[in-house]
Amino acid sequence: MTQHPQDAASLHARHQAVLPSWLSLYYERPLELTHGEGRHVWDAEGNRYLDFFGGILTTMTAHALPEVTKAVSEQAGRIIHTSTLYLSRPMVDLAERIVALSGIPDARVFFTTSGTEANDAALLLATTHRRSNQVLAMRNSYHGRSFSTVGITGNQSWSPTSLSPLQTLYVHGGVRTRGPYAELGDRDYIAACVADLEDMLQQTAGGVAALIAEPVQGVGGFTMPPDGLYAAFREVLARHGILWISDEVQTGWGRTGDHFWGWQAHADNGPPDLLTFAKGIGNGMAIGGVVARAEVMNSLTANSISTFGGSPVTMAAGLANLNYLLEHDLQGNARRVGGLLIERLRAVTAGLGLVREVRGRGLMIGVELVRPGTDERAPEAASLVLEAARERGLLIGKGGQGGASLRIAPPMTLTIAEAEEGAELLADALQAAQGVLAPS
CATH class of the missing domain: 3.40.640.10 (Type I PLP-dependent aspartate aminotransferase-like (Major domain))
Structure with a gap:
């Protein structure tokens, strides 16, 4: 049954009342994920997301395999x-x-x-x-x-x-x-x-x-x-x-x-x-x-x-x-689809001053963010991109020194179509974040 936004807010309040303050949660409005299938998950409000983080690289093959x-x-x-x-x-x-x-x-x-x-x-x-x-x-x-x-x-x-x-x-x-x-x-x-x-x-x-x-x-x-x-x-x-x-x-x-x-x-x-x-x-x-x-x-x-x-x-x-x-040779799939995803991300982020580097191998990809026009790490940018990606139906992670790098690690059954979709969603989220940090 689809829950209302206030249900998520209530659960968040209950979480804060009984769990440690250092138990990190993503997003200004934390998500409750209720079910998944393949490379997708759904939250308690019925929203569907392409999962590019797999519960911190843990859903390795697929949800509900x-x-x-x-x-x-x-x-x-x-x-x-x-x-x-x-x-x-x-x-x-x-x-x-x-x-x-x-x-x-x-x-x-x-x-x-x-x-x-x-x-x-x-x-x-x-x-x-x-x-x-x-x-x-x-x-x-x-x-x-x-x-x-x-x-x-x-x-x-x-x-x-x-x-x-x-x-x-x-x-x-x-x-x-x-x-x-x-x-x-x-x-x-x-x-x-x-x-x-x-x-x-x-x-x-x-x-x-x-x-x-x-x-x-x-x-x-x-x-x-x-x-x-x-x-x-x-x-x-x-x-x-x-x-x-x-x-x-x-x-x-x-x-x-x-x-x-x-x-x-x-x-x-x-x-x-x-x-x-x-x-x-x-x-x-x-x-x-x-x-x-x-x-x-x-x-x-x-x-x-x-x-x-x-x-x-x-x-x-x-x-x-x-x-x-x-x-199912998922190592080979990680090499093929991961290689395509890395190159696609490099292409869609070319010219974005927010992006310092796209790095990684296979389905383990990092995107390091900086303040546009500098080489200074931008953790605030990573937080903005996480929120923007969520709004567009994509879940990613973050890490790196100061929390300024995006972490992308989908389940290893990721398809080419899903890789291309995720790259486009992330590119859109990055452009939105750059617009906030360095408005024209």
Whole structure:
């Protein structure tokens, strides 16, 4: 039943009365999404939107995908919960598939309920294995909202405390077109970042446990280094015995189009020691996990369990979703349709002073906004564009330093027609925002 606008206002007031003030909501009039199908969602007022954000890159294949909803329903009809204290066929089935796809030799999988928890587990494994609490992270990075993952997040907007159980050192390289090395060519850029890493390691006391890095920075605004940077880093890390954790929470499962995992763009010297995943694999169900070679995974000496990690229902959903993704070559679709969408966005934003850069790969696209006529980031512009896009029936995200970048990550079944429609809607929203910020 269609609800009236006052119903949404009432729900917002109730939300504010019982939930934290720091629990972010998009839009001046926050949306209540009630149902979805394919690449579209509907709100409580009956409005239909083309979804270009997928619940933060989590609705990976499609809304209400029949194969996933059927798997969830059938498993829920048998048993919903057992915990990791009992053998679980769905958990073993999915773990076997992920081990085979990971590229990590003699791998083991530990399932969690989120990307935050997956990265937290990876940090526990790496610091225990290396007997060190020193961690390297990338500037502008984001790895979660737990106490440990906030402590390795290099994005001020998402790091509410300086307290941390870890000693974190931040490395150059994740933001290609800003910073002290931005004017260098790719080869010299990589060399400068490696030299910075080498110099930093000379300043540390004792052994560093690990480098954790997103191949494409998600919350950071879909920024990325030149291909090969992490392979070059890996050569340095290997000399020091330092582990490499690839945070694939947003880049995994073929979303970048060119590769199944983001680390494969830096694969000259093999896979990472640990790989974390979450979001898209469950198509909305709460699945996360860490993959590591057995030597690292088995380094914990105390007992551990996960009450909800590896739940039979979420594992059934993940397996059905992964099967669909592979059988329908959604990685190839992300490469083809994503490439078209990036080029279309570059074409429709050419000449707009508001747009500094359109970047990304596959169906993971960032649009960085600046104040027209300057190189200053414009977070107010991102907020204006989000509102204008919503008014036109398009949902997108935002992020980046100061929140000045738009984030575009539709479900990976996106069609060419939907990509072209979304590009036109976004172009119209950008023009409207530029008119507000720099009226003629």
